[in-house]
Amino acid sequence: MNRIVLVRRGEDAEVHEPAGTVRVPAADLPAFVAEREAGPDPVRWVWDDTTRWYPALLASGVRIARCTDLRLCHAILRRSPSVDQGLLAAADTAGWDALQPVTAVDPGLFPLEDPADRLDPPAEHERQQAALAESAERGRLALLLAAESSGALVAAEMTHTGLPWRADVHDRLLAELLGPRPPAGQRPAVLERLAGELRTALGAPGLNPDSPADLLRALRGAGLPVPDTRSWTLEQIDHPAMPPLLEYRKLSRLLTANGWAWLDAWVREGRFRSWFVPGGVVTGRWASNGGGALSMPVQVRPAAIADEGWRFVVADVAQLEPRVLAGMSRDTAMAAAARGTDLYQGIVAAGVVATRAEAKVGMLGALYGATRGESGRMMPRLTQRYPHAIGLVEEAARAGERGEVVRTLLGRGSPVPGAAWSDGPADLGEAPDDEDGGSRQDRDRQRRSWGRFTRNFVVQGTAAEWALCWLADLRNRLWELGEGELHERPHLVFFLHDEVVVHTPGHLASEVGEAVRQAAASAGRLLFGEFPVDFPLDVDVVRSWADAG
């Protein structure tokens, strides 16, 4: 593998190769990269941050096979309990710690002033390689760093190609539900009518239904002693104001989150473009920036329509996190329950609980740390039948309560906890009841809360690693299926934790479906070897995203 480090120097790129260092003008860089990519030696491009390099290459029609994203790898190594932090220490370290990804830059230009310019990528790369080589977990960590970097490429490519989006279909959908688009600053007709009905029903002519405080006063004035104004609370109430209020809530949410303003801001030339942010969540999950890409309501998915002659291949993993938990804890009983397509049904079939609903709520409680209610009642039975799986999350919770760092399967470390531990462990010493530190009860509550976080961290984070491996392998397979530029081949257009959407020429759809399944099997082997835990997929070939599932 030929590693080539790219460094920005004003308007040039400095190219560090084993054979020597050369300068390439920014304008010539795409051609240079394309030539090396096409050459006989596989290349791993090493750069400070994918969001600072790759969009411009993609805009020039250049796709690369692999990279090392020093910013993302730095973040992982800095938190990893199995890395000697001394090997990463340098004058640059704080700068790497603080480096943020960029969005919305003009891909044709380097930004004028960038904190990344004060960093030394070749030196950082050497430190990271040394830290990796000395780690007792170097195999798993190396896999994680490669997968994280590959995810950075996927994220940039998804922004580049965009998710096909039909503004005309979206507009029609809005008009059917809300009435025609109103002038700026006015409510759509349907919302205005519902607001009127609500004011009449509550006897509150001046009510602004968008103000929770105003609404709470009006509800109480009408003799309805509600604790808050959440829809779930309001649904419990039998009162003529509730139907219009709940309908108002639902439609108002659609208008503000994914209405005409959203269309204006985020949809251009038939594509929805926002930014995915790999590593944006401490657990390793992705975040997103712009347009709420990670919470696209089912309600507007009918507007996501594949191009003429193309299809979407939509795939998701059923019950990813319990399956990951079975694999990472080597719990053969839970893996057996996961053998079929429905893990919850498998738990019922094993005689652990009576119904699928109980199995689901019990498992979710184990992952999130619920101990009371229906979920808590399932825990003893789950613990008895699945001691390794439940034991793993319980131990993660206890470690978090003690203030310790926990890690995912591939070695991503949890953050160190904050102020609640400054006075020592929960079960030791005095707990001074001063104003600054809060009461003993407050700190115990915080510790349990942190335990729920670390409990979930190990599973959510390892699931994110499975998904990264799935994504990286799928990206490679998709590239091999087509010809031409990225947007002419089957390509990823959406990813959300355990779900992918691929945009593909129709005649390749079944091959894409097979690639998605093979990539999932490959991810399972990468993380869990020959341990027998399945990751069955639901795969649909559809014209509209809304038709999947």
Added chain:
DNA sequence: TCATAGGGCGCC
């Protein structure tokens, strides 16, 4: 006018 906090709700 701007930044921030909290309510609320969409996704997993």
Added chain:
DNA sequence: AAAGGGCGCCCTATGA
């Protein structure tokens, strides 16, 4: 006795 993870983003209200 109490005990439900992770996000982004809209709105209003508040205070500088």
